[in-house]
Amino acid sequence: MTDKIDPKIYPTELYLSPEKDELFQKEPWPKPFVFNEDVVNVFDNMISRSVPLYREVLACAAHWARAYYQPGTKIIDIGCSTGTFLELIGRFLQQPATLVGIDNSSPMLEKAREKLLPIQQIHQVELICDSAENCSFENSSVVIINYTLQFLPLQVRQKLLKSIYQGLVPGGLLFLSEKVKSPYPLFQETITRHYEAFKAYNGYAQTEIERKKEALENVLVPLTETEQLQMLKDSGFQQVDSLIKLHNFLSLVALK
Ligand SMILES: C[S@@+](CC[C@H](N)C(=O)[O-])C[C@H]1O[C@@H](n2cnc3c(N)ncnc32)[C@H](O)[C@@H]1O
Numbered sequence: 001m002t003d004k005i006d007p008k009i010y011p012t013e014l015y016l017s018p019e020k021d022e023l024f025q026k027e028p029w030p031k032p033f034v035f036n037e038d039v040v041n042v043f044d045n046m047i048s049r050s051v052p053l054y055r056e057v058l059a060c061a062a063h064w065a066r067a068y069y070q071p072g073t074k075i076i077d078i079g080c081s082t083g084t085f086l087e088l089i090g091r092f093l094q095q096p097a098t099l100v101g102i103d104n105s106s107p108m109l110e111k112a113r114e115k116l117l118p119i120q121q122i123h124q125v126e127l128i129c130d131s132a133e134n135c136s137f138e139n140s141s142v143v144i145i146n147y148t149l150q151f152l153p154l155q156v157r158q159k160l161l162k163s164i165y166q167g168l169v170p171g172g173l174l175f176l177s178e179k180v181k182s183p184y185p186l187f188q189e190t191i192t193r194h195y196e197a198f199k200a201y202n203g204y205a206q207t208e209i210e211r212k213k214e215a216l217e218n219v220l221v222p223l224t225e226t227e228q229l230q231m232l233k234d235s236g237f238q239q240v241d242s243l244i245k246l247h248n249f250l251s252l253v254a255l256k
């Protein structure tokens with residue numbers, strides 16, 4: 001017999017701060033793009049208006065995290081930003097756990113600390129202000145890395161994925177979301193236009209879209225989906241699958 005279907009397994013309510021992202025409307029805007037205090041103050045609004053299916057991706061990550069979490073191990077969110085995923089999984093998990101957030105931006109972690117106060121009554125929460133490359137992932141059964149690997153230097157990405165693989169317990173899960181690019185220039189052009197229309201639909205003016213695109217050049221460096229999959233396989237993950245893709249944003253799962 002299959003388990004009873006739990007409607008609560010489909011969480012969609014995220015704890016997002018309402019401050020509107022108007023950063024690229026006037027000088028000075030963050031160029032090159034950086035996760036400084038100005039960005040942090042509007043980050044929840046920025047990411048939820050800039051990443052297609054952001055809510056669905058986090059809900060999906062929470063579902064997979066709950067399914068693969070092993071008692072006595074850690075759930076680690078790399079590039080946890082303001083703690084939105086950790087807050088969601090904290091509400092959603094059925095047993096107390098150790099939830100670890102890693103981010104190298106201290107203003108991000110200040111926001112996260114505030115957001116995560118309520119769930120600390122149930123879970124042990126650890127926030128680490130450091131570069132992911134310097135961290136250990138030992139005794140983790142779930143590692144989430146959403147929209148963060150894309151900001152790391154190319155030569156560091158594979159090393160980080162290998163270190164995550166080493167730290168995961170057997171049966172542990174990696175959930176990875178990234179901005180990707182098409183290997184075909186014509187498709188890339190069409191996808192970009194559609195993505196920019198998505199941003200415009202979410203209230204960004206053309207100038208804001210163009211300024212941010214310029215600010216992100218050489219800061220956010222996307223790979224192709226094939227390259228992402230290969231990197232995961234080369235890091236030791238043998239069972240890798242894609243879950244969500246819209247425009248140039250992709251979510252994958254990989255099992256140890
Ligand atoms: C786009 S945000 C991630 C969004 C978040 N995962 C979410 O789903 O809401 C990228 C985050 O990665 C952090 N970051 C960038 N480089 C990092 C590194 N080398 N180590 C740790 N965190 C890093 C940034 O400070 C930022 O908070």
Ligand SMILES: O=C(O)C(=O)C[C@]1(C(=O)O)C=C[C@@H](O)C=C1
Binds near residue numbers: 051212216
């Ligand atoms: O690619 C873009 O234009 C985006 O705005 C995407 C993106 C991301 O994927 O992280 C870039 C920077 C911010 O962190 C929020 C969203």
